[in-house]
Amino acid sequence: MDPPNGRPSFEIHIVSSVDSPDFSQLTRTLTRSKLIALDAEWKPLRSPNHSSFPRVSLLQIACQFHLDQPNDSVVFLLDLLSLPLSSVGDLLRDVFVSPHVLKLGFRFKQDLVNLSTTFCSYGGVSGLDRIEPFMDITSIYNHLHHKQYGRKMHKQAKSLAAICSEVLEFSLSKELQCSDWSYRPLTEEQIAYAAMDAHCLLEIFNIFNSKVLQEGDVLRNVSVPSIEMNLGLKVILEKQDSHEKILRTKISEASYIIRATASDFPQSTATVRAHCSASSSINCMPMDEGLLKIVKRYGEKIILKESDKMPRTSKRKGKRSSTMKVVCSEKKILGVEDWQGQPPWDLSLGGDGCPKFLCDVMVEGLAKHLRCIGIDAAVPFSKKPDSRELIDQACKEKRVLLTRDAKLLRHEYLLCNQIYRVKSLLKNEQLLEVIETFNLKISEDQLMSRCTKCNGRFIQKPLTTEEAVLAAKGFQRIPDCLFDKNLEFWQCMDCHQLYWEGTQYHNAVQKFIDVCKLNE
Structure with a gap:
């Protein structure tokens, strides 16, 4: 795989119009793809008690044509802020439920909820509420782990970055996950990140296929639905009730029968393929035997309930704050969010003059960056410290607490020179923000002079x-x-x-x- 700091080597298409060549390429590709990976991006909602779901800005579809050709893949980035949702809703719904295309995702249920509500609210499209056949990358990772170590995984939530690092030996940066995906045009970094996020799912599946499935671990006793391939159409029709079954068969399933009679009617297969392409924009040719066995043994499905599409609100009970209290609270936050006064390490305050910071879990990556440039940057003693513990540690060690948590700014016992709320999202930008805010003097001699581990x-x-x-x-x-x-x-x-x-x-x-x- 390619690093996310530049455009990956695989093909990327940004689809922003139904009249564009990229959209035509998307529909053509979906008629050939046997395996696709799905991911979605949206602008994060900051309020924990929001009454609606976020609007999905980007849908990534990574397509692979054949199971035995992992390098034959392409990624489409569907700009759902530019595309008319009513024009792509039917296409996506067909893809999501096609029995001939295996879909991959990483904890995709919430993505599907957000997609469903986005298409319903902004495009009047309903029905995007199920995906099958489907495989979750977490399940795939668990199978790989069991194959390698001979024991099942304990229940734990591994991030996609951690899975990529272990399975692909590739570091998948998640810095841009919380960037503003509603802003246009997308940056080159966002495009590369979004494409890589979907494409890595294909890579992990291919490792799973080669290490687990190709070593005889695929179904041994599972029967695969088959048609009597050596019988002509006339013999099939003469079987009792078979004509009723054939009349009930969908055009996409009829290809099994056409294949049985292809020798007598050489143009039949081409005719059905043309019919499929005209009636649907998805692959309607059956899966090959290997992929069908994978689906039979490992396939799952995601089906949304109405309750899944109901926004969740806070369950905390108690008296509501008055409007005046809310206004005062907001003023308090705005008052201390920007840096004020002298830092606690200042000589005039009895400090030693050496900048020292305490980075909470929300800016843990910033701590390592600060250490790399020779700045003393500690992390909390405990893994889940409360607000009082953070403040006590910062005061005791004469450090400035760095955080992105606005709630910390509400505590009355905080002083303006004890805490700073980092505004930037990316680690490099956070580093520059801290250097400029605190007027830190950095020299080349300081670089890599501290242990990044402790x-x-x-x-x-x-x-x-x-x-x-x-x-x-x-x-x-x-x-x-x-x-x-x-x-x-x-x-x-x-x-x-x-x-x-x-x-x-x-x-x-x-x-x-x-x-x-x-x-x-």
Whole structure:
């Protein structure tokens, strides 16, 4: 797979008009695809008590034509803010329920809920409430894990990024997940991210197919519906009640019968294919035996109930705040959201002059970025700290608490120089925002001078290879390829993690030189 910092190598089509060549390409591709992966993007709703579902801005459809040709794939990004929803609703509904196309998704039920309400509210289209046959990537991962380790997974929620890292050995960045997907035009980064999010589902399925299914783990005793292929049409019709069955058969299923008589009527298959294409924009040719077996054994379905499409509101009970209290609360938030006063590490306040931050779970990635540029950035002691614990730790260690949680700003015991609400969504932009807000002085000598794992400082004197081997014994493995390179090793004074100036180090240094604009 390709990294998401540029356009991936596979083909991407942005579909924003039904009259465009991209839309024609989409309909043609769906007539050939046996396997598709689905994902959706929308602008996040900030309020936890919203009374409606978010409007889906983008629907990603990654298509693969054949099970044995994993590289033969293409991704379509359907711009649902530009496309007339009434014109694509029938197409999507046909795709979602086609028995001849296996659909993949990652926890797709909520995506389907949002799609269904979007098409109903903004296009007057109903019926987008089921997907079958379907396979969830979480289930696929569990099968892979069971195959590799011989034991079932404990119930736990693995993120798609974690699954990609383990199965594909590829780091799927989720930085753009909460970006504003309603803004047009989409950035190149958003396009690459959206396409990769859908395409990686195909990649994971193909690993599943090669490692689990191709080793004899596919159905052994499951019967696959078959037609008597050696019988002519005349013999089939002479069977009792068979004419009634054939009359009830849909045109998409009739291809089984046409295949049985193809030798006598060479133009029959082409005629039915033309009929299928004219009546539907989806693949109506039956799945091959391998894919059909997969569906029979592992296939699922998603069916929405009416209750799924009812917005969920907070169940908290109690007295409602008056309008005056709400206004005062909003003023309080606006009053402390921007940075005010001197930071607690300031010399005039009794600090040591060294910038120190505490990053809560919402900006945990920012903590690692700050460490990479040599800034002291701690994380909470406990995994799920309450507000009071965060404030106590920040005060005790004379740190500024960095967060994106607006609720923290409502606490009366907070001081304006104890907390800062980070406005940016992406880690690089967050880093620049903190540097500019607190007027941090960054030099190239500071880069990579802290342990990214625990925030500790490095031992001042570098270790030789022999000293590093001794220090790493029973704790950390040093790759054999490093022994002949005469490298210097650095060790964290707190957690004893070892680092060396290899390719990864130099790439990281160059990255932060560029991000912090140290060359300008």
